[in-house]
Amino acid sequence: MTPKAKQAIERADVIVGYATYVKLIESLIKPDAEVISGHMGREVERARTAVTHALENKQVVVISSGDAGVYGMAGVVLEVAAVENAEVPIEIVPGVTAATAAAAKLGAPLVSDFAVISLSDLLTPWNVIEKRLEAAAEADFVIVLYNPQSPGRTEPLARAHEILLRHRSPETPVGIVRLAGRYGEETAVTTLKAMVDAEINMVTTVIVGNSTTYIVDKRIVTPRGYNLFQA
Amino acid sequence: MTPKAKQAIERADVIVGYATYVKLIESLIKPDAEVISGHMGREVERARTAVTHALENKQVVVISSGDAGVYGMAGVVLEVAAVENAEVPIEIVPGVTAATAAAAKLGAPLVSDFAVISLSDLLTPWNVIEKRLEAAAEADFVIVLYNPQSPGRTEPLARAHEILLRHRSPETPVGIVRLAGRYGEETAVTTLKAMVDAEINMVTTVIVGNSTTYIVDKRIVTPRGYNLFQA
Numbered sequence: 001m002t003p004k005a006k007q008a009i010e011r012a013d014v015i016v017g018y019a020t021y022v023k024l025i026e027s028l029i030k031p032d033a034e035v036i037s038g039h040m041g042r043e044v045e046r047a048r049t050a051v052t053h054a055l056e057n058k059q060v061v062v063i064s065s066g067d068a069g070v071y072g073m074a075g076v077v078l079e080v081a082a083v084e085n086a087e088v089p090i091e092i093v094p095g096v097t098a099a100t101a102a103a104a105k106l107g108a109p110l111v112s113d114f115a116v117i118s119l120s121d122l123l124t125p126w127n128v129i130e131k132r133l134e135a136a137a138e139a140d141f142v143i144v145l146y147n148p149q150s151p152g153r154t155e156p157l158a159r160a161h162e163i164l165l166r167h168r169s170p171e172t173p174v175g176i177v178r179l180a181g182r183y184g185e186e187t188a189v190t191t192l193k194a195m196v197d198a199e200i201n202m203v204t205t206v207i208v209g210n211s212t213t214y215i216v217d218k219r220i221v222t223p224r225g226y227n228l229f230q231a
Numbered sequence: 232m233t234p235k236a237k238q239a240i241e242r243a244d245v246i247v248g249y250a251t252y253v254k255l256i257e258s259l260i261k262p263d264a265e266v267i268s269g270h271m272g273r274e275v276e277r278a279r280t281a282v283t284h285a286l287e288n289k290q291v292v293v294i295s296s297g298d299a300g301v302y303g304m305a306g307v308v309l310e311v312a313a314v315e316n317a318e319v320p321i322e323i324v325p326g327v328t329a330a331t332a333a334a335a336k337l338g339a340p341l342v343s344d345f346a347v348i349s350l351s352d353l354l355t356p357w358n359v360i361e362k363r364l365e366a367a368a369e370a371d372f373v374i375v376l377y378n379p380q381s382p383g384r385t386e387p388l389a390r391a392h393e394i395l396l397r398h399r400s401p402e403t404p405v406g407i408v409r410l411a412g413r414y415g416e417e418t419a420v421t422t423l424k425a426m427v428d429a430e431i432n433m434v435t436t437v438i439v440g441n442s443t444t445y446i447v448d449k450r451i452v453t454p455r456g457y458n459l460f461q462a
Contacts, residue, residue: 103305
């Protein structure tokens with residue numbers, strides 16, 4: 001979290017967020033602030049609640065984990081405010097997204113071009129996701145998978161794994177980070193072949209190397225292309 | 232910058248970094264710390280200097296702008312330490328990368344899958360960059376361009392523009408942010424057709440929307456797919 005995000009939370013009259021995320025920042029909330037924590041999957045409702053309170057001239061903060069602009073609440077809040085013709089000033093405060101938080105723990109897998117793909121097919125049709133996986137795999141992007149798997153949704157990751165294996169060596173380094181940057185964080189470095197054996201759930205970020213990615217002292221590095229032996 | 236990055240800088244005995252970036256954090260550096268600021272293009276040399284000082288049991292901080300793991304110094308430091316068999320503990324501290332800092336200023340362009348591509352062909356062959364542009368454009372990724380253009384290197388952006396226009400509507404929203412998150416920041420919202428008329432240089436981040444990206448109250452939003460009119 002940046003100091004700017006922290007400050008916004010500390011000053012908020014109203015905090016709106018998915019309960020799990022609100023809990024993470026509880027200690028920063030003003031004692032007299034109103035906390036409205038909702039359920040996963042109620043994003044539009046939460047955005048509306050936030051806009052309604054902002055129209056009452058309250059300082060409202062909507063919480064997302066990581067960066068609010070990466071699969072987070074930023075878009076839906078702007079959209080809801082526009083649909084409702086609500087003239088309230090809206091500021092998006094960036095944060096450290098799971099891709100770069102996870103990358104830092106794994107080494108330096110994202111020092112070259114990369115693609116970020118969510119495997120959740122709740123809001124994006126699977127054929128679109130599949131096309132993106134194919135394209136990113138073929139063009140040798142490092143690939144970051146968000147929302148890779150949940151108890152009721154294991155098929156997308158299995159399909160993604162097949163696609164990736166068609167384009168990359170089974171020995172390609174893969175990094176798996178659970179709860180990137182949060183309490184209970186766990187990191188594993190494995191290979192494309194073996195990644196399916198790892199414990200992967202909704203709080204996991206998976207980073208699949210490109211054809212040049214290699215292991216440097218147990219960490220994953222995608223070389224930028226420097227000549228390490230230059231004078 | 233995160234509090235963790237700030238703390239690391241404040242505690243450092245030695246600061247190594249490209250002069251322009253060192254200047255940005257000058258006020259945080261201990262008065263008795265040694266500052267070694269070098270030139271752009273001397274990344275391997277800087278990594279070696281950092282490793283050498285770390286071997287003398289000094290706390291060394293290597294500065295990158297944005298996130299050190301995204302086209303930054305993280306990889307080369309790990310690689311140089313390995314090549315030199317230097318057994319020094321290395322920690323990568325993540326930050327807010329230009330993609331998400333710029334996105335926040337523009338609205339919410341990255342709320343769907345996106346690809347990050349550097350147009351600098353100094354270290355990556357142009358044919359690889361071109362293949363990635365084609366793939367990302369065709370698979371409808373939102374596309375973030377790093378290092379889009381410098382005074383002596385204007386061809387890559389012109390070529391990228393052609394490729395993008397082959398796959399996307401000329402009216403596709405494009406966001407241009409100079410000095411994202413830094414002093415002197417400037418933001419412009421334009422279209423794919425008109426983007427070449429904007430002032431674009433090395434400190435500029437360009438975000439090209441996908442086929443669903445639209446303008447919401449002068450800001451760029453890529454919808455996540457929520458039904459805004461749900462009960």
